[in-house]
Amino acid sequence: MDDDEVHVWTSVLDQYLQDGHCLATIAIGNDGDLPGELGRIQPPSDMVNSLAIGASNSQSETWERAPYSCTGPGRSPGLVKPDGVLFGRSEDEKFYVYSPVSHSIVGTMGTSYAAPLAMRVAAGIDALTDFDLTTNSIKALMIHNAKSEKHSQNEVGWGKLPHTPEEILECLDDEATILFQGELKPNQHLRIPIPNDANCSSVILKATFCINAVTDPEHPLHYTRSGLDITFRANQNKKNDEQQHPDAKRFFSSKELYLTEEELREDAHKWETTISRSKKFRLNTLEDPVFDVKYHTREQGAATEKINDLSPIQYSLVLTIQAIGDVNLYNSILQKNQTLQPLKVSTRIQL
Structure with a gap:
């Protein structure tokens, strides 16, 4: 992502989403282990009307940004990027999916798996509630419940997003x-x-x-x-x-x-x-x-x-x-x- 101009893919998708009728989760890219600006988030994850999702290396409490997950910041406005991270796998903890090629369960990794996982949580929020939530509200609820755990904002944005909608919809006793x-x-x-x-x-x-x-x-x-x-x-x-x-x-x-x-x-x-x-x-x-x-x-x-x-x-x-x-x-x-x-x-x- 460059600061001097907005990629046409970013601008066109942002205009499609600006009416608030649709929520999109965007993978931020897998070049985070490259040096300097080469590891920065990739278009169209620099959109302001979407959820830009990076990858964490684990589902445990000792999680960190996965080394391949791209980093921020975004532009201003849109400076806090990614919006959050979710599990995308590491060498020690794999992300298992079904492969139609080998007809078996295989381990893989990438922000392209973290992004649809975030969409699954968003869809769960909408499905489990009886109220007509806007896409803005669902996005706000997810970011509101992100936990940064003192990680750098350029690496994890607002923090690690919850893995289940129940974590978002349930309050503590106090x-x-x-x-x-x-x-x-x-x-x-x-x-x-x-x-x-x-x-x-x-x-x-x-x-x-x-x-x-x-x-x-x-x-x-x-x-x-x-x-x-x-x-x-x-x-x-x-x-x-x-x-x-x-x-x-x-x-x-x-x-x-x-x-x-x-x-x-x-x-x-x-x-x-x-x-x-x-x-x-x-x-x-x-x-x-x-x-x-x-x-x-x-x-x-x-x-x-x-x-x-x-x-x-x-x-x-x-x-x-x-x-x-x-x-x-x-x-x-x-x-x-x-x-x-x-x-x-x-x-x-x-x-």
Whole structure:
């Protein structure tokens, strides 16, 4: 992948996927053991409207990036690449598939096996739930549950993705996960409330935003024409003295979001299609907290005058609230927030 231009395969597929009706998983390539830029992710895995999947070497807790799995970063926007990794085999732990050539089970490896494994998990999320989840929500749920285990972001992206949909759809006893999904019109403001019904001293908030962006392949530096401006307000009753607005705190800052410190602009994260962050707060600092979200647009890198002609974009927010030790958190949030609907999950019969 080069930074100076977008491959035609990438741009065409990104445009097909920008309406949010389809989810695609893309293998990032198997040249990760080559030196320098030769080991970088391959088109079309540099897309912003897909899931770019790399390979891990094991299904155990001591997993690492498989040596052949290509590395990031991607462009900005689209800097966090791959989006995640899944088991793709190593010399010590093989990926077994049926071979129609030899009519037998053979061991193989590659990101081309990790990518359909990720699609299997995504399809399982959709099949096991009774709610009409958008493809954005499924993508957000998978990235939200990725575990980086302190591996380099350039090697594993957001981290290792879960191997089963149940790992994504089930919460721990002391946490609750809430999914918000909908459409945003250009320049529309949206306020998303965050329940703070925990019975403890500190809470951990993890939030993952996902959108499908309209792309502009002629301007790779400003590739996405759609973006979200997200402000976290921890306390609505604490006003900013100058502007008389609820006090705002940094949640998705570019320096915290990109571990590689490779921002092209101070607000580079605004134009990303996926952002995820986890942060710990003392409960007494949170009073009716909210995310204020605004849909921004641009054309050829500048503000567009044709705002009314642009289509709405789909957005998804996955929010996990963890109150360590408070096992009644889930039920408490449901009782005090009647507009939330519990997601029913079917039970699979394992053979």
